[in-house]
Amino acid sequence: MRRSYCVAVAALACAAYNTVRADETCNSPYISKLIKGQEDYVYVWALGVEGLGDGSDKLVTVDVNPKSKSYGKVVNSVSTGTRAEAHHMGFTDDRRHIWAGGLSESRIWVFDIASDPAKPKLVRTVSDLGDKSGFLGPHTYYALPGRMLVQALSNTKDKGGKTGMALYSNEGKFLDAKPMPTANGGDGYGYDLAVNPKKNVLLTSSFAGYANYMRPLGELIKDAEAMKNFGNTMVVWDLKALKPQKVLAVPGAPLEIRWSLNPKDNWAITAAALTSKLWLVKQDAKGEWNAREVGTIGDPAKIPLPVDISITRDGKGLWVNTFMDGKTRYFDLSNPEAPKQTYEKATGKQVNMISQSWDGKRVYITSSLLANWDKGGADNEQFIRGFAWNGKELVQKFEVDFTREKLGRAHHMKLGSKALQAQAKGG
Amino acid sequence: MRALALAAALLAVPALAHHVELLPQLEFVPPAPGSYVLYHIKPAPDGTVLGVDGRAAPLARYTHGSITLLGFIYTTCSDPDGCPLAYRVFDALKEAIGARAELHGKVRFVTLSFDPARDTPEVMSRYAGSRAVDKGNGLRWYFLSTRSARELTPLVEGFGQDVRVTRNGRELSHVLKVFLIDRGGDVREIYSSQFLHPEVVLNDIQTLLLEDR
Numbered sequence: 001m002r003r004s005y006c007v008a009v010a011a012l013a014c015a016a017y018n019t020v021r022a023d024e025t026c027n028s029p030y031i032s033k034l035i036k037g038q039e040d041y042v043y044v045w046a047l048g049v050e051g052l053g054d055g056s057d058k059l060v061t062v063d064v065n066p067k068s069k070s071y072g073k074v075v076n077s078v079s080t081g082t083r084a085e086a087h088h089m090g091f092t093d094d095r096r097h098i099w100a101g102g103l104s105e106s107r108i109w110v111f112d113i114a115s116d117p118a119k120p121k122l123v124r125t126v127s128d129l130g131d132k133s134g135f136l137g138p139h140t141y142y143a144l145p146g147r148m149l150v151q152a153l154s155n156t157k158d159k160g161g162k163t164g165m166a167l168y169s170n171e172g173k174f175l176d177a178k179p180m181p182t183a184n185g186g187d188g189y190g191y192d193l194a195v196n197p198k199k200n201v202l203l204t205s206s207f208a209g210y211a212n213y214m215r216p217l218g219e220l221i222k223d224a225e226a227m228k229n230f231g232n233t234m235v236v237w238d239l240k241a242l243k244p245q246k247v248l249a250v251p252g253a254p255l256e257i258r259w260s261l262n263p264k265d266n267w268a269i270t271a272a273a274l275t276s277k278l279w280l281v282k283q284d285a286k287g288e289w290n291a292r293e294v295g296t297i298g299d300p301a302k303i304p305l306p307v308d309i310s311i312t313r314d315g316k317g318l319w320v321n322t323f324m325d326g327k328t329r330y331f332d333l334s335n336p337e338a339p340k341q342t343y344e345k346a347t348g349k350q351v352n353m354i355s356q357s358w359d360g361k362r363v364y365i366t367s368s369l370l371a372n373w374d375k376g377g378a379d380n381e382q383f384i385r386g387f388a389w390n391g392k393e394l395v396q397k398f399e400v401d402f403t404r405e406k407l408g409r410a411h412h413m414k415l416g417s418k419a420l421q422a423q424a425k426g427g
Numbered sequence: 428m429r430a431l432a433l434a435a436a437l438l439a440v441p442a443l444a445h446h447v448e449l450l451p452q453l454e455f456v457p458p459a460p461g462s463y464v465l466y467h468i469k470p471a472p473d474g475t476v477l478g479v480d481g482r483a484a485p486l487a488r489y490t491h492g493s494i495t496l497l498g499f500i501y502t503t504c505s506d507p508d509g510c511p512l513a514y515r516v517f518d519a520l521k522e523a524i525g526a527r528a529e530l531h532g533k534v535r536f537v538t539l540s541f542d543p544a545r546d547t548p549e550v551m552s553r554y555a556g557s558r559a560v561d562k563g564n565g566l567r568w569y570f571l572s573t574r575s576a577r578e579l580t581p582l583v584e585g586f587g588q589d590v591r592v593t594r595n596g597r598e599l600s601h602v603l604k605v606f607l608i609d610r611g612g613d614v615r616e617i618y619s620s621q622f623l624h625p626e627v628v629l630n631d632i633q634t635l636l637l638e639d640r
Binding site for chain 2: 146147
């Protein structure tokens, strides 16, 4: 469908969005359209499960508008027809497409979410990541103007943790590959990436390669040698030049990166999965970027395994999900040098991703981490749960059981809006 | 060091210093020209546009043969972080390029209107004022419009320029984007407000020129 812009309206006023504003708190600041009000949908990228439904990975649309008759229900799903350890996804800068990938191979699926926001359409498969870059397991999809920067976790050669980033045009043309640094303290691992354009800084974190993340967790943690093969660094890059500038020692697999969205702030926060610590990456008075441990999540001795985090739009609060104990914790970030936990609640038997609406009043949680790391038996709940947050208590409002619905393992989430896309198409 | 020298050169131009003062402060030292890669992101789209004289021509005439800096505007735009910011950057760059003989004749600016209903060639001519006239400073600045939404849409979509109708359907909003196009007509950089600064753009122009050596 072609967009027809309302260019002939009687009185036009140009209001340009300053890109320092971010998307619903955790996406690229280059994403142009924000859902400031009530979101209509949560898109859930789900891992296929053999014998469940068609067994394939799929993009599931859940209606999350309380005013809708189908609130809390699945309204659509698009199957990829294959099972490839579906993991994360990201919007293009114009928010017209979602790029989504799997960790067991190098393919990326591109969905059109603009033509019909309720029913994403699979429009393209990017299949040359492995051939062009040698990287395996695309993880983070980060919008740059007209481009997507893709952070991978592994490589096609030995399936270890040496990996890098690949740059594509929005049209799916491969532009370049940037290996994670292995000199000056770099360990070559990759996980998440996030940018601060104002500072010309790209920040990356580090996890593990295919050989570890595709292995059953119970088996992996008993293998002392394999447990050494996790990332212990973050890297500060020159965003414009895409060149590493400084390697920061952040032990224990630092995962998701969240920059404070407050324009006056100059810091980002991350959680190290294996050590259960919060780390602050901040620019000092001399302009140097440094990393410092600033907090503890739960009891590290019990390995709660912090996974996803979600920062509030004012940079004053942080949600942290811990997979093993199924808890969702809230930290007061008023002083980012000393985060304080102010709330916790068991939100599932296993929890991974957490997303919040722009106003912070709605919080969505999913269950799956990795096919071979998810729990077994009755603990293997697979869901998306929607909560209301009043500043004091998370109150569950709906749940979709992904096993009962034969959809698979619920993983990454992105928010969708009918009005946003309708505006883009004109009227 | 080259970046610092360039910054010094920029500020050495008295008139430019005035424009730089009006621009948001750059909070980093951009990488030096030639020390990084500007990727061939995609070909600039083509279509029919109108010059200030009302004559129709293919946009390709304005996106090939010279390094082109192209930005979309509305003449009614008033958001300080939007079109006016782009205008100030273009103005500052025009003076910087005028002060550098080696850039003369190698760069053009294109300002293309989003709003064919209001921004007729006559309106664009008035909007441009003296900017559209080459005063011998080595740079041509073209102010273009289109005849209709039908002719504009493939250009907007082809560049990937966001625009949407906002409240009450009477306003258009867009994310500020400016496109750097090489002599072959390929988009090589897309600037958001944070990277749309004369120093950064001038480095990128120099980087493209270094490719020809």
